[in-house]
Amino acid sequence: MKIFKFGGASLQNYSRIQLVLDILQSTPHRPLVIVVSAMGKTTNALEKVVEYAYRQQQELAMQMLDDIVARHTEIIRELFPHEHDHLLQQMESYVGRIRNFLSHPCEKGYDACYDQVVSVGEIISSLIVSACLEHIGISHAWIDARLIIHTDACHREAELDWEKTRQAITEHLLPGLQQTGCVLTQGFIGSAPDGSTTTLGREGSDYTAAILAHVLEAESVTIWKDVPGLQNADPKLVSDTRTLPKISYREVIEMAYYGAQVIHPRTIQPLQQKNIPLWVKCFLDKQLPGTCIHHELPDEPLPPIMVWKKNQVWVEFTTRDFSFITEHRLSRLYDAFHRLHIKINLMQNGAISFSCCMDHHPEKLNNLIHDLQHDFDIQYHEGMELLTVRHPQNGWHQEMIRDYLIWIEQRSPNTLQLIIQQASQASIPVVPVH
């Protein structure tokens, strides 16, 4: 059994959908499970709908939703110039529920509301792909992922309930697979114990593919992207990137941990546990070899791999009475990070101060300051960037950071990390007022 996952970029317009269909038509392999994301940037647009609704800007929310529907309608009409009414009705029945939902204030809070609204992107996209498959004669079963992916109630970052999911897959997915040889479902979405929709975190469709592969003991997972495979740096930032032909699970986990947006960070573990290879292939040219992520290490040493995280903030905590940063104080700091769901990207401590780098979410930062300002003097620096180089080679990154000031440099045998700031934007620290 193989699992194919198609992301938003592969489904963003008529011609790309044709490429996806071509890949599926030329894949005789059965059983096959297909996992799809929302089309193009639909998830971002749906996020905006929720934001508007929450700011009581109902009109803007509805208008944004109408735009999303219009975009999908256009694609549906292009794909099916003659017979599109049924598909449009199906879409409208799901979108109608969202409209209803948005017209009443959501009592369950922002995150729960977000999941109910944003998930419609995946549903519509899968309905469109299903109609296309039917049209070209690929027999398959369409399954609502909320029937098979069971999670806790932690909306927007739901944790999987493996046992329930395993049972549901056996009960609902396997029969469809046995009957037709091919199942089509959505990534990213699942359901909470109360039946409400949950999501697995942005870009979570990769994780869905990995969950299904783990439970079904698939022979491989293929993620179809618009790049030739995994690159050793972001081609938007670095000119001479290389495609890595193979790479170990461990290395990809490290890359994801340091912020590479290659693959959803939770994807690797379920695959690693069952030793299932993960392929990253290019839907724009299916002949390209792509990257294979697996146990074995590559024959050749890896080139330097660069992960560049923008929009960071560097925060310094200093004890008020000149007392040392003891384990007791560190645990106070870590307790706050944990409670406020703040992930530390790099840290450093001295005798009386502790400093760390984190993604700059102003709201989370404010909460943190509020929580800790009685115990520490706090100041922070905005506009920071975190550059991580795995397997650094002499000077490889120097040219790229020519216009930057280096704030912090940390090195281990395999990893170099720098906190940098554009020289032109060097700023004075912000000291929050108590």
Ligand code: ASP
């Ligand atoms: N559509 C979701 C997102 O854009 C999930 C995914 O594409 O993996 O984050």
